[in-house]
Amino acid sequence: MTVQLPSEIVVERFLPTARSMLAAALAARGFAQREIADRLGVSQAAVSQYLAGERRDEPRFVDDPRMQATVERIADGFDDGTMDDYEALAELLDLVRAFEDRGPICAIHEEEMPALEGMGCDLCVRGRDQSMQAERDVLANVRRAVRRFSNASVVANHVPNVGTNVAMALPSASDETDIAAVPGRIHAMRGGVNVPANPEFGASHHVATTLLAATTADSAVRGAVNVATSDALLSAVPDDVAVDSFDPEYEGRRARLDEAFESGVPRVLYHEGAFGIEPITYVLGTSAVDAVEHAIAFIERLDEPGNAPD
Known part of the structure; x- marks a missing residue:
């Protein structure tokens, strides 16, 4: 693993791209190469290379609307005399800070250091603290749960058409x-399941809504996985496991869940679908791993004598 500071990305990728874009913007406004070099703090030869396209720009910076707007703002300010070097520096520093906080600098940093993936650059922006460690622990738990789910041969037939998520x-x-949760959800494919990406925060809506209501009612409940609702699956849930149902309509769902959980959070929560809404069953647990283990256990009971569907 390569240990790389975000400042290295700023120096090696952001700054050359910013200078290249500014050189082009200033040239378009009639600045001579010597004037551009003085403004950017580089040699005239470097400006010539920028304008000739001989230096490679980072596409994620070039294509970002915030970068484009900042470059145009600085170039206009230099052109009409309303912006000095100090103000231009402030503009670029603000952009760097924005890019380091779940922006393109953060994305490049994650590529260079996979251990940061899904952390949203919290280490860089907010520093090392207990909350960051809690995020690492949660992401690690979801990764273990996803591996357990994807390696269980029995689950593919119970992945809904809209996909499964582990949260x-x-x-x-x-x-x-x-x-x-998993961005893009987990989908059944060729008798198995496909996991499109590593878990990230903020990657789920429907499963997250259910889990938020559950963990608000009972702080010990922090994990969830959704599977397809079926009579066979529900009948395979042991009698001593709490099961409840709810209205599947999306509008006002959180409020209905909050009300339903006032009397306790069940292990299994399901709905039978509605127009345009696929029937879904949520298995809840103390963690993502706990929820997945219980979901797999229920599915495996389908093959036990007396539990198989007619």
Whole structure:
């Protein structure tokens, strides 16, 4: 693994791209190469290379609307005399800070250091603290749960058409950004399941809504997985496991869930679908791993004598 600081990305990729874009913007406004070089703090030869396209720009910076707007703002300011070097530097520093916080610098940093994947650059922006460790623990738990789910041969037939997601909440979660899940969801494919990406915070909506309501009612409940509702699956849930149903309509769902959980959070929560809404069953647990283990256990009971569907 390569240990790389975000400042290296700023120096090696952001700054050359910013200078190249500014050189082009200033040249388009009639600045001579010597004037551009003085403004950018580089040699005239470097400006010539920028304008000739001989230096490689980072596409994620070039294509970002914030970068484009900042470059145009600085170039206009230099052109009409309303912006000095100090103000231009302030503009670029603001852009760097924005890019380091779940922006393109963050994305490049994750590519260079896979250990940061899904962390949203919290280490860089907010520093090392207990909340960051909690995020790492939650992401690790979801990754283990996803591996367990994807390696279980029995689950493919129970993945709904809309896909399955595995989720876990941070302690005291308050919104979807406090829930880690799989971006794009898990889908059945060729008798197995396909996991499109590593878990990230804020990657789920429907599973996150259910889990948020559950963990708000009972802080010990922090994990969830959704599977397709079927009579066979529900009949395979042991009698001593709490099961409840709810209205599947999306409008006002959180409020209905909050009301339903006032009397306790069940292990299994399901709905039977509605127009345009596929029937879904949520298995809840103390963690993502716990929820997945219980879901797999229920599915495996389908093959036991007396539990197989007619």
